[in-house]
Amino acid sequence: xxxxxxxxxxxxxxxxxxxxxxxxxxxxxxxxxxxxxxxxxxxxxxxxxxxxxxxxxxxxxxxxxxxxxxxxxxxxxxxxxxxxxxxxxxxxxxxxxxxxxxxxxxxxxxxxxxxxxxxxxxxxxxxxxxxxxxxxxxxxxxxxxxxxxxxxxxxxxxxxxxxxxxxxxxxxxxxxxxxxxxxxxxxxxxxxxxxxxxxxxxxxxxxxxxxxxxxxxxxxxxxxxxxxxxxxxxxxxxxxxxxxxxxxxxxxxxxxxxxxxxxxxxxxxxxxxxxxxxxxxxxxxxxxxxxxxxxxxxxxxxxxxxxxxxxxxxxxxxxxxxxxxxxxxxxxxxxxxxxxxxxxxxxxxxxxxxxxx
Amino acid sequence: xxxxxxxxxxxxxxxxxxxxxxxxxxxxxxxxxxxxxxxxxxxxxxxxxxxxxxxxxxxxxxxxxxxxxxxxxxxxxxxxxxxxxxxxxxxxxxxxxxxxxxxxxxxxxxxxxxxxxxxxxxxxxxxxxxxxxxxxxxxxxxxxxxxxxxxxxxxxxxxxxxxxxxxxxxxxxxxxxxxxxxxxxxxxxxxxxxxxxxxxxxxxxxx
Numbered sequence: 001x002x003x004x005x006x007x008x009x010x011x012x013x014x015x016x017x018x019x020x021x022x023x024x025x026x027x028x029x030x031x032x033x034x035x036x037x038x039x040x041x042x043x044x045x046x047x048x049x050x051x052x053x054x055x056x057x058x059x060x061x062x063x064x065x066x067x068x069x070x071x072x073x074x075x076x077x078x079x080x081x082x083x084x085x086x087x088x089x090x091x092x093x094x095x096x097x098x099x100x101x102x103x104x105x106x107x108x109x110x111x112x113x114x115x116x117x118x119x120x121x122x123x124x125x126x127x128x129x130x131x132x133x134x135x136x137x138x139x140x141x142x143x144x145x146x147x148x149x150x151x152x153x154x155x156x157x158x159x160x161x162x163x164x165x166x167x168x169x170x171x172x173x174x175x176x177x178x179x180x181x182x183x184x185x186x187x188x189x190x191x192x193x194x195x196x197x198x199x200x201x202x203x204x205x206x207x208x209x210x211x212x213x214x215x216x217x218x219x220x221x222x223x224x225x226x227x228x229x230x231x232x233x234x235x236x237x238x239x240x241x242x243x244x245x246x247x248x249x250x251x252x253x254x255x256x257x258x259x260x261x262x263x264x265x266x267x268x269x270x271x272x273x274x275x276x277x278x279x280x281x282x283x284x285x286x287x288x289x290x291x292x293x294x295x296x297x298x299x300x301x302x303x304x305x306x307x308x309x310x311x312x313x314x315x316x317x318x319x320x321x322x323x324x325x326x327x328x329x330x331x332x333x334x335x336x337x338x339x340x341x342x343x344x345x346x347x348x349x350x351x352x353x354x355x356x357x
Numbered sequence: 358x359x360x361x362x363x364x365x366x367x368x369x370x371x372x373x374x375x376x377x378x379x380x381x382x383x384x385x386x387x388x389x390x391x392x393x394x395x396x397x398x399x400x401x402x403x404x405x406x407x408x409x410x411x412x413x414x415x416x417x418x419x420x421x422x423x424x425x426x427x428x429x430x431x432x433x434x435x436x437x438x439x440x441x442x443x444x445x446x447x448x449x450x451x452x453x454x455x456x457x458x459x460x461x462x463x464x465x466x467x468x469x470x471x472x473x474x475x476x477x478x479x480x481x482x483x484x485x486x487x488x489x490x491x492x493x494x495x496x497x498x499x500x501x502x503x504x505x506x507x508x509x510x511x512x513x514x515x516x517x518x519x520x521x522x523x524x525x526x527x528x529x530x531x532x533x534x535x536x537x538x539x540x541x542x543x544x545x546x547x548x549x550x551x552x553x554x555x556x557x558x559x560x561x562x563x564x
Contacts, residue, residue: 265438266433
């Protein structure tokens with residue numbers, strides 16, 4: 001097959017196209033996957049541990065929300081409420097680490113964090129996420145202006161938690177000067193939470209009560225991350241695709257002489273376009289698959305990179321993979337076939353030597 | 358066989374051929390002579406359908422080239438072209454370069470022609486693995502494979518030494534003797550020894 005011979009006989013050019021497509025596709029995958037991963041981690045953290053979330057009314061960010069922890073006792077008395085717990089989320093320097101997540105929680109939620117060593121924290125104690133623990137060999141650690149004893153190490157599927165510390169909610173309250181960032185409620189009727197939402201809302205007019213599903217959908221931080229990642233990944237996508245199209249176009253333009261020879265030998269435009277189509281297809285699909293494998297490898301390694309504390313996590317969805325494949329093929333074919341088609345309409349001798357006067 | 362009627366050609370605003378009209382009959386060895394810039398290569402390109410003239414008409418076997426429906430097939434089956442710089446495709450072997458030009462029912466000619474031109478042992482080599490003279494013989498084999506009615510050659514010995522030039526001219530002359538019309542554009546006056554007709558060009562006009 002002429003297409004394969006052309007690719008094999010020009011290894012440098014083929015490698016150049018292959019690398020360009022691979023890098024462009026990887027950039028698209030990694031940017032969109034990491035932003036999808038950030039949203040996925042935080043929404044999973046909220047969604048998996050409750051059906052209803054209670055935050056301070058009018059405060060759009062859980063980091064700044066302040067809810068009275070005393071509300072838990074009233075909520076627990078409501079019919080169909082299975083359990084509830086309070087949580088404070090914050091961020092602070094921890095020892096020599098410039099910033100890490102801090103999760104203060106009521107004792108009934110400690111079991112969510114699977115201990116691999118030690119015991120759950122009492123007053124003045126913390127447990128460290130497995131990723132963060134790798135950075136500390138000491139028995140205690142400074143958080144804010146206070147020193148906490150490290151009582152244990154836990155593991156979690158959620159990267160944010162693996163790179164953070166967990167303490168009891170009273171200690172976190174003193175650290176961040178609040179009662180609770182939010183309260184999560186688990187009900188006996190997870191598919192019929194509307195009535196409980198209304199009941200909880202009546203208990204305190206300072207709070208906003210939502211199902212966790214709705215909260216995740218409407219959470220402003222997610223919208224900001226989604227919108228900014230959409231802009232960045234669209235730009236990366238556009239630049240990557242334009243790069244693919246321009247590399248293909250340059251390669252095709254550099255082969256005008258060859259097309260001229262073929263036309264002079266009586267080969268049809270269809271013959272030239274067909275061979276170029278297969279060349280582009282072979283190159284694009286193989287580069288895409290290579291980029292996909294590399295991206296999956298990098299995304300699998302990211303949570304284990306100590307420096308990133310597990311905060312950077314990627315999720316590559318099937319729809320993104322299919323969309324990127326379709327766009328890559330479209331742009332590569334556009335970049336190669338359009339100039340080839342235009343060239344094939346030129347007099348052969350002009351393609352060969354740009355005139356023969 | 359070839360009738361040129363009032364053919365003129367421009368590159369941009371510069372006119373290089375001026376209202377040329379002449380006929381070339383079947384068979385024979387036609388030498389288009391002229392100095393560099395006389396327009397002989399442009400005329401050869403027009404005669405071989407590789408370049409469309411700015412004005413005028415070209416008839417081959419009584420048929421206007423403008424009206425040929427499948428010009429690609431016409432080129433492949435009726436015309437052979439030898440360029441000055443061979444223009445072989447670098448990623449195809451000698452055999453594959455010739456096979457690329459060959460019609461399906463003429464592929465059996467490839468080995469015969471390779472043997473006749475003394476290059477059968479080169480069939481698996483690539484253009485960058487053979488000498489300039491050998492490349493030009495491969496280009497000639499490519500032009501001959503479909504047994505065309507006409508062979509056009511533009512400075513076919515321009516990049517060859519005298520020994521290889523003589524070999525190439527001898528092969529073209531032999532094709533001519535076998536009934537193929539051979540049209541060669543060159544400033545090498547050695548061709549006069551082979552030519553049955555000479556068309557002299559100067560400044561885009563026939564002298």
